[in-house]
Amino acid sequence: MIEVRQLRREFRVASKKGRFRREYKTVVAVDDVSFDVAAGEAVGYVGPNGAGKSTTIKMLTGILVPTGGTVRVNGVDPARQRKELARRIGVVFGQRSQLWWDLPLRDSFALLRSIYRVNSSDHGKRLEECVDLLELAPFLDTPVRQLSLGQRMRGEVTAALLHAPELLVLDEPTIGLDLESKERLREFLAGLNRRGTTLLLTTHDLDDIERLCPRLMVIDHGTVLADGPLAELRAEVTPERVLVIDLREPLNLPPLPGVTEVRSEAGGLRHHLTFRRAETTAAALITEVVRHVEVHDLAVVEPEIDDVVRRLYARTSAATDSTPDVVDL
Amino acid sequence: MRVHADLIIAGFRRYSTYRQAMLAGMTTNVVFGLLRAAVLTAAVRTASGTIAAYDIAATYTYVWLGQGLLGFVLLWGDTTLATRVRTGDVVVDLYRPWNLQTAMLAEDVGRAGYAVVTRLVPPIAFGALLFPFRWPEHPLTWPLFVVSALLALVTCYGVRFLINLATFWLLDNRGLVSFWNVTSGLLCGMVVPVAFYPGWAQVALWATPFPALLQAPINVFLERDYFSLAHQAFWAVALLVAGHLVLRRAVRKVVVQGG
Amino acid sequence: MAEPVYRKIIAARVRSQMSYRASFAVECLSQVIAQAFELVVILVLFTRINALGGFGVDEVVLMFAIAAIAFGFADLVAGQLDDLPTFIRSGTFDAVLLRPLGTLPQMMSTDIRLRRVGRVFAGVVTLAYALTHVNIDWTPWKVLLVVVAPLAGGVILGSVWVVACSVCFWLIESRELANSVTYGSGAFTSYPITVFSKGLRYLMAYVVPGAFVAYYPSLALLGRSDPLGAPGWIGWISPLVALVAAAFAGAFWRFAVRHYRGTGS
Known part of the structure; x- marks a missing residue:
């Protein structure tokens, strides 16, 4: 489903030198990252702020073009076949909406149907399923800007699924949600994964991983520190x-x-x-x-999963004293 | 008075942080100055050198002073209070131990102080260096111009304050703001000197506060008349009083509605 | 915009903007007033003079009207690009990249500024007035030109808008700079280019092809020769200039988006 080889991404960052002079330096956000995700897996991608998570996600989804290395998602090169890929994957960003803020959810969904060219019986079926499982019915006709964060996220997830993607990428899907909304969302995503949709999610909330992802990837300073089943990582680290x-x-x-x-x-x-x-x-x-x-x-x-991850970070920062500059876009 | 001095300094500091935006603003200002000057001077030239006692040099001076004063008095783009009313944050402002109207005026004076350097002087310097320019002949004109510019600032603040206060009743004053944005240029004598208008229109305009915002200080600088100063003084006081009364009603409204 | 999906997006936007009926009406009206006030400027000047840049009042009003419609159209479809810095800063532009559609048509259709219809409307009324007050030897071609010129002008000014706003991909704070080019072009094209100094004319009439928006087509309509010596056929080629401008703007936008995604620098 996802095939990443020696992925690298650099950014040129300007820093002010004096009043008018500027100096550019290259910082490496993602450095030599390789991994595979098989169809049907659910993978958690964690790391501290600025570790390179979002940059990786953006390269997987075709928003950013890699500086080096290769990415294939669903057999497609995201950087070159952005639109092709967009039809095949679903993406949810926890902190940025993909819905039209002044349109009711129902209208947003209808627009997405034409954007993704989904035929109306498939669309109707999937929408009905999401409305049912995510309990969207009470606010389907409310403009997005009037929804609570939890309601909006449920709408976002539905929007990302209407074109039946085989892969769903979620960037911080539970951020800012209350406990009940988090739990409801996790339950839905777990069911989705059971029915065959591949999941890749980044999160700060390790309970998401515990509930959803048998496999954990930990990234820091642009490199993957650990990759494996949660249980094994636990045994290894603690x-x-x-x-x-x-x-x-x-x-x-x-x-x-x-x-x-x-x-x-x-x-x-x-x-x-x-x-x-x-x-x-x-x-x-x-x-x-x-x-x-x-x-x-x-x-x-x-040991708590937080503890596992914390120890993983500590292990590397002890190993590499000179920490490279990393930016998170 | 101490608190007002601090507010002036804070206003100055706050605006001095946006350097890039300031440079962009300066460029925009100069471009529009060039376009306006071209049209007006072309007209003056065809009218064999003067229209309503504006010769070429006076016309250029009029344009560049206008471009400078525009940012100094902040003719457009003051929505802070309106936003705070809409979001309800204004309640905090009203419960502070200060007079909201004078406090905001103090902040605005600070902003304007910074704008002298970034908005007022650059277009005037640009125009004075590259185009014919009419400097005041009488030395007394300089202090009078400073007084007139300050009165213009206070008058403009008075107008903006009222437009912002309208949010208490309209809930959304954006329609009013867009009216102001499209009409003020003409009413204040920014696009065409008021003296170019037919006589009846001049009388009508000088009966309103609008020429006090831009045309009046330009008149003082060009030594056209000193009636402008009296006009400005009257409207500055009148608008501040009006603002005070309207604010009192607005506060009563907030208190009654409980925020 | 042939694809039905854009029709649907636009229809949805229009519906949502119409739902704030009062504020829509007010903003529409202020667009009409803005246009009317700009006309007042010309009329005030002509109370003092008989000609501006070698043209009479009705001739100047004709240019002004064509420019007004063109600017209204450009603002209608490209004006929302002014918000590009906000889109980039908030990450909303990433969401645009995640959809299986071109980025520019999406940006143009997602927040269409319907209130600009007010400006187009005011322009059309002014044009009707001007056409009945100037002397034109009507031919079928000139009728076609009256219809095509404002549209071609709209495409030209829209292209200017796209290029100016694309700069935000490099300089995020350049919104005001972009405005000086876009709104500046709007102001420039409303007058005969003969009133402007050489430098300004060179930049705004030829580098930015502002002269083709209203000035040259108006000359062709009036059957007047250009006081600056341009050949007579030049008033007829504004649709071609529009095509070139649009192609350039499209290429420039793609280049800018490539830079944003990381291959352009």
Whole structure:
């Protein structure tokens, strides 16, 4: 579906030198990025502000032309066949609207039908589906400028799907939404992916990834730091897990094999045992614990996804002390 | 008075940050000056050298002074208050311990101070260097011109303030603004000197505040008459009083409607 | 604009602008007034003189009227390009690039300034007045010219608009600069080019082909020779000039968008 090889993008940035002189320097926003996305996948693309996420997305969708490397999306070169590609993919930008702000959603959708040359029975069917799943009916006739952000985003997603794209690219789709709207949108996107639409989404909200994307790509300073299933990245980056046990009566625990740290709370009723995956398993540790004390309840806590990503960033900034200039367009 | 001095300085600073826009504005101003001067001087030339005591030099001077004063008095493009009324932010302004009308005037004086450097002087200098120009003969004309320009600023502020206040009743004053934008050039004597008009039209125009905004200071500079100053002084006071009264009604309206 | 999709976009825009009926009426009316006031300037001058640049009042009004219609048309289709800096800054231009349509026709149709119809209307009325007050030896060709000249002039001024606004892709703050070219051309074309100094004439009449908007076609209609010595046929070629201008503007726009997307620099 997506094939990216040694993708590179530079920008010339002017900086003021004195009152009238200007100096131009080249900054690299995306540097030697390669990845593939297969049909039907759902990939989360994360990184801090200015990491090169948006620049990558813009090159994938044909807005920006790469400085070097190749991109193929759906078998099409985005830079050269922009209009061709536009018919085949759907794009949602969380912070910029693609709807007509003073037209009702219904009219915007009708216009999009003619722009994308969708025949009216297909259009009608898909619109009905979206209206149904995203509950658009109550505000279909409201001008876009009067919609709440959550309502507008649902409209944006519908607008991007009416021409039945095989790939949906979402740039920060949940930004600024309240919890309920976020959840509703995630549910819809998950269903969409189950029915075969490929998803690529950038986000700051890692819950989006947790809910939607089995695969995670992390980018910083223009290069991909990590790419793989979320579970694997977790294991790789955070070798420790935590076992939380609640006891029937307050007790101190004896030293246990493989446990690196014990934190107790509630006066000794609850203990957090940090252990290394390499040295013991959760099962072995639990067996060991119940031999010593009477356990009321227990849980194994995976490190938070935020923590995984934070550690990934930290790993690279420690490795590369001289950070290159990166801009995010 | 202290707060007003600070506001003047803040107004000056705020406008001094837009350097690129300022250069673009200067260019636009000069281009339009050239076009206007060409038409008017062509007319004066065909009329064997003078129309209504405007000779070629006086005509050029009229055009370049007009182009300069335009930005100094800010004839067009002041929508700050209207926007704040529309968004409701004006409530904050009204509850501040200041007189909104004089506070905004102080800010406008600061803006105009900056405009002296960027908007008033450049087109006049440009015109004076490249075209025939009529400098004042009497030294007293200079201080009188300064007074007249300031009165023009206050009068123009008075008009703008009223147009902006209209938002309290119209909710959207953009229609009014576009009326003002298309009519003010002619009414203020910016496109054609008021003296070129037929007699009855001149009488009618001088009965309104509009010539005070541009034609009056030009008249003073060209040493045509000093009646202009009295006209300006009258309208500056009248418009400020009107603004004060209208603002009071507007405040009452806001208080009654609860914002 | 042959494709039905643009017809639909424009129809939708028109509908939404008409929904603010009062504000639309006011803005339309102020366009009529703007045009009328510009005419007043000419009339005031002619209370003091008998000729301007070698032309009588009705002849100048004829040029003014053709220029007014042309400018109205240009503003109608290309005027919204004034907002290009906002489009670029807010990222809305990216959304334009995401649709399977050309960027320029999209920009022209998405926010058509319908209120400019007021200016076209005022221009047509003025033209009717002028035509009944000047001496024209009517031929079928001249009838055609009266109809075609304002349209060709509209295309020429529209092309000027496109080129001037394209500069925003390099200089985002250049809106006012663009205005001096677009509105400046509008003002320039309303008068006989003989009133302008050589430098201004060279720039605005020939580099920017402003003389072909109203001046030369008016000469052809009036059957007058150009005081500046241009050949007689020049008044008939404004449609050709319009085609060249439009082709140039289209190419320039594409070049500018390529720069924006990153291959032009």
